[in-house]
Amino acid sequence: MPEPTLPKALAFDVFGTVVDWRTSVTRESAVFLERIGQDPGTAAAFADAWRRQYIAAMIGMKKSGRAFVPLDVLHREMLEATLREWSVDPGRIDEALLADWNRAWHRLDPWPDAVAGLTRLKTRFPIVTLSNGNVALLVAMARHGGLPWDAILGAEVSGAYKPDPRAYLRTAELLGIAPGELSLVAAHHGDLAAARACGLLTAYVDRPDEYGGAPAPDADYIQTWEWSATSLTDLADQLGC
Known part of the structure; x- marks a missing residue:
């Protein structure tokens, strides 16, 4: 097969692809x-369980026609739902504690190769996020992990x-x-399939430990x-960076 034409920019899924959320x-x-x-x-x-709530929330948003809200809001709703699964009433927990717990998603560590890989890729391509995360969350995460986004x-x-x-x-x-002219970089086949259906190029990065080794x-x-x-x-090696 012929080599694919190189993209003009790379857009990255973040949760699971760049950072180790679990x-x-x-x-x-x-x-x-x-x-x-x-x-x-x-x-x-x-x-x-908290992450499973995320997948259900994405499906629910689409089916219900709910107006867009930032992911921080959804994560808080999912946290409270997960606490109820643990037979804990979130209404009985201090608000400051719940808010800080919800910001755990702002403090996710990069995979060991992420910063070095992004830094190399950035020498040849603009690198941006294409994530369901909201801007405040992604900025905090970038500062926490030293992620060098353009x-x-x-x-x-x-x-x-x-x-x-x-x-x-x-x-x-x-x-x-x-x-x-844009390539999505992601560890998730469903995300890549949706990007391809929109005409984007696709780059898969294997993260076998994203779900703790589970499929x-x-x-x-x-x-x-x-x-x-x-x-x-x-x-980066494959793209000549």
Whole structure:
């Protein structure tokens, strides 16, 4: 097969692709669970349950026609729902504690290859976020992890959450390029499939530990992507950076 044409810019999924949400949220949740008298040993299960709420929320937003709200708002709703699963009434927890717990998503650590890979990719391509995260969340995360973005584009820029086509097309529009000149970089086949359906190029980065070694929930969407890499530094090698 011929080599694909190089993109003019790279747009990155963030949660799971650039940062290790599960390890970070597990670590933070262990602290908060202990503070409210719950078993910190259940923190990994709590993190997984909180993330499952995210997937359900994205589907629910689309079906209900609910007006767009920032991901910080949804994360707080999901946190409270997860606490109820743990038989904990969030109304009985101090508001400052809940707010800080919700900001665990602002403090996610990058994967070990992420900063080096992004730094190399940035030498040849503009690198921006294409995430369902809101701007405040993504800015805090970038500062926490030293992520060298050229631009941080939260879901507010399109007023839509992926996999809504507006999220992908608006990002290309803001960069002043055609959809086919933008590549999404993601660890999720479903995200890449939606981007491809909008005309974007696609670069897959394998993150087998995203779910603690459990199978990814979107494996059924797998295709042959323009690029497939084991890390962001491997992708930099493939793209000549």
